[in-house]
Amino acid sequence: MAKLLIESAVTSEVLEVDPGRTLFRTLLDQQIPPESVVVRRESEVVSDAHVVEADGAYEVMPVEPYDLGQIRKMYAQWQGNASDRYTKRHLEFEADGSVSGTVEGFDAAGLESYVERTIDETISQYDLLASDSTVLLGLSGELDSVALLYALEQVLDDTRIVTATIEEPWAVTESGLEAAVTHTGKLDIQHHTVTLNQIRERYGFDGNPRNLIPEIRESEYGFLYEDVLAHVHRNMLEQVAEEHGLDRIAMGSHASELVPNILLTRILNPEEASHSGVPRHVLGDIQYVHPACYVTKRELYLYYLSKVGGEPTSTAPDTWEDAPGLDKFRQYVADMLRSYWPGIEYWIIDSAWSEPETGVETVACSNCGKLKEASHVDSASKMCDVCHILFDLGMAS
Secondary structure (H helix, E strand, C coil), rough: EEEEEEEEECCEEEEECCCEEHHHHHHHHHCCHHHHHEEECCCCEECCCCEECCCEEEEEEECCCCCCHHHHHHHHCCCCCCCCEEEEEEEECCCCCCCCEEEEEHHHHHHHHHHHHHHHHHHHHHCCCCCCCEHHHCCCCHHHHHHHEEEEEECCEEEEEEEEEECCCCCCCCHHHHHHHHHHHHHHEEEEECCHHHHHHHHECCCHHHHHHHHHHCCHCCCCHHHHHHHHHHHHHHHHHHHHCCCCEECCCHHHHHHHHHHHHHHCCCHHHCCCCEEEEEEEEEEEEEECCCCHHHHHHHHHHCCCCCCCCCCCCCCCCCCCCCHHHHHHHHCCCCCCCCCCHHHHHHHHCCCCCCCCCCEECCCCEEEHHHHHHHCCCCCCCHHHHHHHHEEEC
């Protein structure tokens, strides 16, 4: 074994650690940020890339003005019960600035209740769904939206649910539509399928719409393909809503997706950071709502396993070689952030929330009809950004 000797004005501790790993990994394992300390071996400063030696003694000097020992003890108290199916941790800050943490363990039934209660409270707090109304749920057939479907079916007493699924032959798995039909049939919920022909007509595609996403991914606009995909989804859902006289569209967005999106917006578009559109966004006569915004992906997965049974349909992740860059990395960083600061999703989502403005001018794209705020549509062509891409690539006319 090796030893880490932590010494400061407020902390004095000796930790036994396994040799053979870098100091960087060793410090993280002990809840010590490598950026917060300077480490010496035999009085010489060593890099955190140094591999810990057997029987080595390392002096760890904190350089930050916080009590590293007490913070480590706080984390140690959050271990929870190993027999629980799921451990929910939450870091809380009091009015006087003090910090405390809570730990709650759930069995399968308890996890179901927690997810449904969180969604129900979010609906109530932000007035997401009106009584005696109908909501359109965008149902991909994959984990997030199917779990939300079952949760809404449990918590909504006087709000009717209808669903719509977009035909997506370009998806890694084509079983989403099949799963959507299966689950809505099981729950006796009305379901609509948006076909490729409907997408072609809406956007005026030239050629086979099956090639839409693959061609964009191979173009100079490849880094925007997920934005294009989201645009197609929302546009076609708005069309279904319009055809059936509906004004609320529910999405399966969750905290694991929303936190990195909001953080990136704060970096790239800080002027938009105070109105993320979550949990509710008004666009003309349509309101988008996100009932699962405070539920994490892992919680939805465990809810699905318990409530529905079996493994959910899900899209395989892109390999780093195929999709390197900020989009995937920000999700990883956000997951790490939530692991160290459990409950930060409430702070981040709430900080980006403001009551939707009324009377904001909206314009329908002159090509695809997608509603956008007037400031986001080209004033000359009246076309949205996505249609500009399609025309530039010769995919629409």
